[in-house]
Amino acid sequence: MTRTFAVIGDPIEHSLSPSIHNAAFKALNLDCTYIAYRIPRGELKEGIESLRQIKISGFNVTIPYKIEMMQYLDESSPECKMIGATNTVSNENGRFIGYNTDMDGFLEPIKKRNIGISGEDVLVLGSGGAARAIVAGFAKEKAKKITVANRTIQKAQELSKFASDLGAESDHVALSGIDVSKYKFIINATSVGLKNEPSPIPTDMINSSHVVYDIIYMPMNTDLITQSKKNSATIIYGYEMLLGQATLAFQIWHKTPAPYDTMKKVLLGGF
Numbered sequence: 565m566t567r568t569f570a571v572i573g574d575p576i577e578h579s580l581s582p583s584i585h586n587a588a589f590k591a592l593n594l595d596c597t598y599i600a601y602r603i604p605r606g607e608l609k610e611g612i613e614s615l616r617q618i619k620i621s622g623f624n625v626t627i628p629y630k631i632e633m634m635q636y637l638d639e640s641s642p643e644c645k646m647i648g649a650t651n652t653v654s655n656e657n658g659r660f661i662g663y664n665t666d667m668d669g670f671l672e673p674i675k676k677r678n679i680g681i682s683g684e685d686v687l688v689l690g691s692g693g694a695a696r697a698i699v700a701g702f703a704k705e706k707a708k709k710i711t712v713a714n715r716t717i718q719k720a721q722e723l724s725k726f727a728s729d730l731g732a733e734s735d736h737v738a739l740s741g742i743d744v745s746k747y748k749f750i751i752n753a754t755s756v757g758l759k760n761e762p763s764p765i766p767t768d769m770i771n772s773s774h775v776v777y778d779i780i781y782m783p784m785n786t787d788l789i790t791q792s793k794k795n796s797a798t799i800i801y802g803y804e805m806l807l808g809q810a811t812l813a814f815q816i817w818h819k820t821p822a823p824y825d826t827m828k829k830v831l832l833g834g835f
């Protein structure tokens with residue numbers, strides 16, 4: 565019987581996950597299908613019930629449901645509990661088990677480049693769901709200090725407290741007037757750049773000592789990335805995190821290594 569997978573969210577029509585996973589099924593000859601399922605805001609409970617009815621094999625969770633989905637899980641992984649959000653659910657004999665592959669998916673491109681995190685200073689721009697998984701990742705990898713900057717300062721303060729609770733040294737600053745020279749890693753986890761806006765922070769002081777990682781994958785070259793590249797910083801693209809979380813979700817569901825190159829090809833072809 566064909567196994568069905570999905571990504572749920574609202575809006576969902578621009579999600580690249582169906583293309584990535586369906587390409588992987590084809591490459592490995594798996595009798596599976598992956599669909600985008602829009603669950604309108606306020607209707608998550610009913611949406612989840614219908615996924616149970618059709619015996620969905622697994623699904624990804626995206627904006628705005630990563631946190632709210634936690635209450636519909638029968639069980640959750642340690643990462644999922646730690647972050648307080650889920651992006652991957654597996655149906656194991658009728659039980660919905662929650663995972664979070666955003667954190668390790670985010671870290672994967674850094675590790676692949678052999679860039680050390682331990683003992684380094686980190687600047688995280690943004691304080692939403694994605695920033696939370698990123699902060700948890702840096703805390704796990706023993707960054708020296710995690711500085712959170714956000715437009716709404718109270719949310720930056722809350723995320724900084726979350727980092728401290730995970731055992732990391734942390735503080736928060738306003739998004740304006742940031743001195744980037746103090747940090748090795750500069751991460752954009754705001755949505756600034758999605759609509760080709762200018763970088764959320766000034767880029768003139770960014771140089772070859774910085775690792776600049778923008779989690780926005782569409783457009784691939786945000787203003788922050790373009791300017792940082794000009795200044796010779798090490799660049800990590802948002803599509804790499806997208807691929808990282810997708811391959812980890814694939815491995816949870818199919819218990820086999822994901823065809824990374826196939827997934828990358830379809831993703832880059834989609835831009």
Ligand code: ATR
Binds near residue numbers: 690694717753756
């Ligand atoms: P996600 O789940 O992708 O993290 P989110 O929870 O909606 O999405 O978070 C979006 C982030 O982008 C927030 O940090 C938000 O800042 P606020 O907390 O102040 O809302 C940030 N953001 C969105 N638009 C912004 C803008 N125009 N300028 C600066 N920050 C912005």
